[in-house]
Amino acid sequence: MLGGLHGIPVLIKDTIGTKDKLNTSAGSFALLGSVVARDAGVVAKLRQGGAIILGKASLSEWAAFRSLNAPNGFSPRGGQGKNPYVLSADPCGSSSGSAISVAANLIAVSIGTETDGSILCPSHANSAVGIKPTVGLTSRGQGGATVFDKLEISNIETISNATRSGEAVALLAEFKVSVNAYLKQLVVSPVRTLADVIAFNQKFSDSEMNDELGQEIFLAAEGTNGIGSLEKAAMANLEQLTKDGFQKLMWDHELDALVTHGPGISAVLAIGGFPGINVPAGYDEKGVPFGINFGGLKGTEQKLIQIAYGFEQLTKIRKPPTFIA
Ligand SMILES: *[C@@H]1O[C@H](CO)[C@@H](O)[C@H](O)[C@H]1NC(C)=O
Numbered sequence: 001m002l003g004g005l006h007g008i009p010v011l012i013k014d015t016i017g018t019k020d021k022l023n024t025s026a027g028s029f030a031l032l033g034s035v036v037a038r039d040a041g042v043v044a045k046l047r048q049g050g051a052i053i054l055g056k057a058s059l060s061e062w063a064a065f066r067s068l069n070a071p072n073g074f075s076p077r078g079g080q081g082k083n084p085y086v087l088s089a090d091p092c093g094s095s096s097g098s099a100i101s102v103a104a105n106l107i108a109v110s111i112g113t114e115t116d117g118s119i120l121c122p123s124h125a126n127s128a129v130g131i132k133p134t135v136g137l138t139s140r141g142q143g144g145a146t147v148f149d150k151l152e153i154s155n156i157e158t159i160s161n162a163t164r165s166g167e168a169v170a171l172l173a174e175f176k177v178s179v180n181a182y183l184k185q186l187v188v189s190p191v192r193t194l195a196d197v198i199a200f201n202q203k204f205s206d207s208e209m210n211d212e213l214g215q216e217i218f219l220a221a222e223g224t225n226g227i228g229s230l231e232k233a234a235m236a237n238l239e240q241l242t243k244d245g246f247q248k249l250m251w252d253h254e255l256d257a258l259v260t261h262g263p264g265i266s267a268v269l270a271i272g273g274f275p276g277i278n279v280p281a282g283y284d285e286k287g288v289p290f291g292i293n294f295g296g297l298k299g300t301e302q303k304l305i306q307i308a309y310g311f312e313q314l315t316k317i318r319k320p321p322t323f324i325a
Pocket residue numbers: 020021022023032033034035
């Protein structure tokens with residue numbers, strides 16, 4: 001029997017491992033020529049389903065976790081990814097190429113990744129549909145609506161500030177642990193640790209291979225030392241913010257989805273591991289797209305997709321890009 005995705009071409013974000021002739025480089029020359037031990041879980045599932053991995057999509061280098069000064073959608077390997085609606089407009093990131101390729105009608109489906117906003121924001125900015133599933137889902141496992149206006153998530157100011165919530169502390173430490181583990185298990189790689197990547201970036205800091213992007217997030221991550229008491233406290237705080245905030249709001253009002261203009265609640269979804277979906281919602285006076293986001297509790301993708309589909313069918317807002325200069 002043929003798989004449900006038989007023959008469907010798919011682009012994969014360049015942070016997702018593919019055991020084939022494609023490089024998996026996160027947009028960095030430091031990883032060019034590295035060889036992964038196996039397909040990432042999502043890639044293996046796509047292949048099992050019959051999908052054809054057509055290529056890698058560009059991104060904000062290192063999924064936007066190298067420097068705050070790096071432009072959205074830019075990587076030394078891929079160059080600047082551009083918003084196909086208004087070429088000078090921000091394509092957002094970090095899964096920029098995944099959203100751009102779909103928006104520009106180059107491909108029907110692409111895979112991105114999201115920690116905090118990396119699917120919802122580029123799909124919003126490039127007028128594409130973007131789904132960020134419940135954390136762990138892809139790799140491991142409107143008509144009669146009642147609308148409540150202006151609901152407030154408690155402590156939303158804290159949640160939206162990654163320094164204050166503890167999100168930054170958790171991300172920096174987890175990044176170092178995960179990147180080092182990833183680099184270590186590669187079959188072949190020019191770099192084996194985050195420290196090696198930092199040294200690579202320093203060595204080539206002025207070359208076209210690397211540009212002058214800075215790497216202060218990398219340096220901050222390198223300065224962490226695993227998941228210690230500070231990180232555990234930050235994670236406990238994030239869990240409490242989720243319980244008192246998004247989860248309580250959804251339960252108290254028996255909501256199916258929280259609706260926002262654009263990816264404004266990506267931090268809420270990020271810290272709780274919740275799913276969200278972006279659907280094209282319009283274009284501003286310059287032609288720059290914006291989206292509407294529906295966020296929900298864990299495992300409610302089916303409902304979110306129904307709601308988003310209902311919105312899309314009622315509005316039919318999306319139009320193909322015209323590459324305005
Ligand atoms: C990666 O890119 C290099 C340089 O362009 C190329 O020689 C190589 O075949 C590519 N693929 C892998 C898996 O290294």
